Amino acid sequence: xxxxxxxxxxxxxxxxxxxxxxxxxxxxxxxxxxxxxxxxxxxxxxxxxxxxxxxxxxxxxxxxxxxxxxxxxxxxxxxxxxxxxxxxxxxxxxxxxxxxxxxxxxxxxxxxxxxxxxxxxxxxxxxxxxxxxxxxxxxxxxxxx
Amino acid sequence: xxxxxxxxxxxxxxxxxxxxxxxxxxxxxxxxxxxxxxxxxxxxxxxxxxxxxxxxxxxxxxxxxxxxxxxxxxxxxxxxxxxxxxxxxxxxxxxxxxxxxxxxxxx
Numbered sequence: 001x002x003x004x005x006x007x008x009x010x011x012x013x014x015x016x017x018x019x020x021x022x023x024x025x026x027x028x029x030x031x032x033x034x035x036x037x038x039x040x041x042x043x044x045x046x047x048x049x050x051x052x053x054x055x056x057x058x059x060x061x062x063x064x065x066x067x068x069x070x071x072x073x074x075x076x077x078x079x080x081x082x083x084x085x086x087x088x089x090x091x092x093x094x095x096x097x098x099x100x101x102x103x104x105x106x107x108x109x110x111x112x113x114x115x116x117x118x119x120x121x122x123x124x125x126x127x128x129x130x131x132x133x134x135x136x137x138x139x140x141x142x143x144x145x
Numbered sequence: 146x147x148x149x150x151x152x153x154x155x156x157x158x159x160x161x162x163x164x165x166x167x168x169x170x171x172x173x174x175x176x177x178x179x180x181x182x183x184x185x186x187x188x189x190x191x192x193x194x195x196x197x198x199x200x201x202x203x204x205x206x207x208x209x210x211x212x213x214x215x216x217x218x219x220x221x222x223x224x225x226x227x228x229x230x231x232x233x234x235x236x237x238x239x240x241x242x243x244x245x246x247x248x249x250x251x252x
Contacts, residue, residue: 011174012174012175012178015205015206019202049237049240049241050191052244052248053244058189058192059192060189060194063192063195116174123182123185126185
């Protein structure tokens with residue numbers, strides 16, 4: 001297929017796309033592992049080492065359950081467990097499809113899609129949800145997940 | 146044509162300003178992104194599987210950024226933080242395995 005010649009506004013779009021293709025391989029492996037032993041992994045199979053030692057949440061606590069709920073189509077429950085997971089899956093899928101559309105078509109897709117900023121927002125979401133969960137746990141003694 | 150040509154005085158007054166306005170700002174998005182990824186990978190050192198992905202991506206992007214920008218300090222900080230993130234990731238993974246081993250056999 002012939003390339004459209006449109007230029008992306010974000011200078012790192014090409015780098016992110018290559019990293020996204022590598023990530024896709026790991027994602028396929030992860031989905032196969034989840035299909036085989038998702039129930040075991042998501043619900044207490046391997047406990048979080050950080051939580052075992054400190055009795056606090058680590059930044060990834062709830063991520064496995066969020067992935068399990070997401071793969072079972074329960075999006076709201078997944079976002080409640082760990083908002084980073086559904087956010088990044090949506091961002092990743094949109095970015096990959098958008099990049100292909102902009103590269104190979106004349107009109108479809110957004111060449112100004114700010115992918116680096118959306119990645120920053122995701123990392124911020126990861127840190128903020130970690131802080132909020134631990135603040136609620138420490139000061140109100142409520143285990144959110 | 147001679148009327149539109151700037152005089153020596155005008156060039157002396159405005160020439161450098163025009164040059165500075167025309168020069169495009171150096172792109173340093175990769176540098177900043179590599180630094181942010183390295184920093185977050187160090188902050189998230191307690192989750193080794195996710196942390197090592199962040200650190201490796203931060204290292205790659207920092208190296209790309211170092212080649213593109215004139216800045217010296219930030220890409221080196223990004224590379225150092227990413228390497229630290231990889232080391233912390235391996236350390237925390239080994240620590241987690243040892244902890245699980247101790248819990249399984251001795252507790």
